[in-house]
Amino acid sequence: MSGYDGADRRGPDDRRRSGGDDRRGGTDRRDARGRQRGAARSRGEQSRTAQAPSQRRRWSDPARTAAFDVLREVDGSDAYANLVLPPLLRxxxxAGRDAAFATELAYGTLRLRGRYDAVLARCVDRPLxxxxxxxxxxxxxGTHQLLGMRVPTHAAVSETVGLARDRVGAGASQFVNAVLRRVAGTSLDAWLDELRTDAPDPVTAAxxxxxxxxxxxRALREALAGDGRDPAELDALLDxxxxxxRVTLVARPGLVTADEIRDGAxxxxxxxxxRWLPTALVLAGQDPLSVPAVADGRAGVQDEGSQAVALALAAAxxxxxxxxxxxxxAGPGGKASLLAALAAQRGATVVANEVAPHRANLVRKALRAVPDGVVERVRTGDGREVGAQEPGAYDRVLVDAPCTGLGALRRRPESRWRRTPADLTVLTGLQRELLGSALDAVRVGGVVAYVTCSPHLAETRVVVDDVLRRRTVDGVPDAERLDAREAVRTVVTPGADIPLGDREDVQLWPHVHGTDAMHLTLLRRTR
Structure with a gap:
């Protein structure tokens, strides 16, 4: 059975739900001339249009079609929207306003999918x-246009019906029309009040x-509490x-300055x-590759939180x-490039290790502007083996560990619908092994930065505590925590009062710092 068979199955006591027919009640739907009528028309509830059938939109505009194709690619191929949409638009x-509309429509729909599915579940008479x-x-x-964008109701409905007719079929378009009119019949505030009221507890409501x-x-709420923040900040964090x-650029020290980037733009x-770092610049809406310093590798696209943790390792x-x-x-190379630029200023060298060959190629590309001799090599191999292969060979080691990515959900909104709690078991085991390898690879007196783009306690503090516990002899671990807050404060713009909490590790937050939720723990090898 298709997902859009029939026009309206609402009973007399359920005027909101839509999606079937009246056959169960035996209603005669033939008119005086014996012609079969639709369910909505038989009750006199149909939404008429002044347009003749030949004049009705039978296709959708390019921006909406692009957004639809992105969602299908994300769903069907596990693709990431930020990798699919830009080449599709090109x-x-x-371009221009149409490209901006397609971008907001695609990304906004992916971000708010959970909210919209809860609304749609109240407008359709079967499980989604x-x-x-x-x-x-x-x-x-269509729901995002109605409840999340400044699109007039008639345009949102008619254009989305046209999209359905063009991409899925005439039967689907009738179903979409009926459902979206139910969605539009209630304001966003009223929908949100209903969703909160129906939730079994405050966290589910949030x-x-x-x-x-x-x-x-629930995990984010626990992370807030674990960082000494008020768990009531959860709503602000989710928002x-x-x-x-924002698109943030990094001016790689020694290669280009922020002023030079501006002058050459x-x-x-x-x-x-x-907001926080002298290396950071915020780009307002344009393609980053239009900036010459980005195109030639002297600068790059990098979140301010990601910049901060790399700079802090170099400053420890x-x-x-x-x-x-x-x-x-090291893949895809943003932090490696920043570290290499800093290393060049100090006469140090950098080895970049990446397990995936295609990501190692991205690292090489990101490092193209670094002076010759600074990067020893881009090594393709398993990071878990480096500590055994090169024990005590490095002075500073960055472990930007694979994680759930819960700190970057605003950039990759589809990730929230793909991740499951089961992922933590695999990832936290890998994180422990990588951190252990890093501590083996660093010399006594050297520093390791353990970084995740996730605030989940199981991926941050619990991993570090467990690794140090396993490396303890006679009650003393072979590494000690450094105050990561002090390292971060040394790299921020003078006068920038960055809030960093009461713990030695650093947890950044989107709703507090305007960055991804990066976590940083600094460890110094002691024996």
Whole structure:
């Protein structure tokens, strides 16, 4: 059975739900001339249009079609929207306001999918997983236009119906029309009040309204509390995850300055200073590759939080020589490039290790502007083996560990719907092994930065505590925590009062710092 069979199955006591027919009640739907009528028309509830059938939209505009195709690719191929949409827009020559509309429609729908599915579940008379997947994506796109964008109701409905007719079929378009009119019949505030009221507990309410899986909302709330923050900040954190992130550039020290980037930027390009770091610039809406320094590798696209943890590793106090650095999990190369630029200024060298060959190629590309001789090599291999292969060979080691990515959900909104609690078992085991390898690879007196783009306690503090416990002899571990807060404070813009909490490790937050939720622990090898 298709996901859009029939027009309306609402009973007399259920005026909101839509999606079937009146055959169960035996209603005669033939008119006086014996012609079969639709369910809605037989009750006199149909939405008429002044347009003749030949004049009705039978296709969708390019921006909406692009957004739909992105959602289908994300669902069907586990692709990431930020990798699919830009080339699609270029291929179809969608630019300017149309490109901005397609971007907001695609990303906004992905971010708020959980909220919209909860609304749609109240407007359709069957479980959403019984709907055709393409039809469900059309409904989500229409709902975002109605409840999340400044699109007039008539345009949102008619254009989305046209999209359904063009991409899925005439039957789907009738179903989409009926459902979206039910969605439009209630305001966003009223929908949100209903979702909160129906939730069994406050965290579930926050998760549904804030469009996150409940398990993620619970984990984020625990992480807030573990960082000494008020768990009531959960709503603000989820809202920050649902806001479009700014594009932030990094001026790689010694290769280019922030002022030089501004001076070389095309006319009309707006670049604002970063909130915390002198290396950061915020780009307002344009393609980063239009900036010459980005195109040639002297600068790059990098979140301010990601910049901060790499800069903090380079600033951490060190005993003894400072000549050889390692990025243990270097792909795709943003932090490796920043470290290499800093190493060049100090006469140090960098080894970048990456397990995946295609990501190792991305690292090489990111390092193209670094002076010759600074990067010893881009090593393709398993980071878990480096400590045994090169024990005590490095002075500074970065472990940017693979993680759930719960700290970057605003950038990759589809990740929240793909991750499950089961992922933690695999990832935390890998994180422990990588951190252990890094501590083996660093010399006594050297420093290791353990970094995740996740605030989940199981991936951050628990991993570090467990690794140190396993490396304890006579009650004393072979590494000690450094105050990561002090290292971060030394690299921020003078006068920037960055809030860093009461613990030695650093946890950044989207709703507090405007960055991804990066975690940083600094460890110094002691024996």
């Amino acid at each position: 291929e179809r020559r969608i 997983d019984r709907l055709d997947a393409a039809v469900l994506d059309v409904l989500r796109l 998760a549904v309204v804030g469009s996150h899986p409940v398990w993620i909302a 920050a995850d649902n806001a479009a992130p 095309p006319d009309g390009l707006r670049l604002d200073p970063g 106090p060190l005993d003894g020589r400072d000549a050889r650095w390692l990025d243990l999990c």
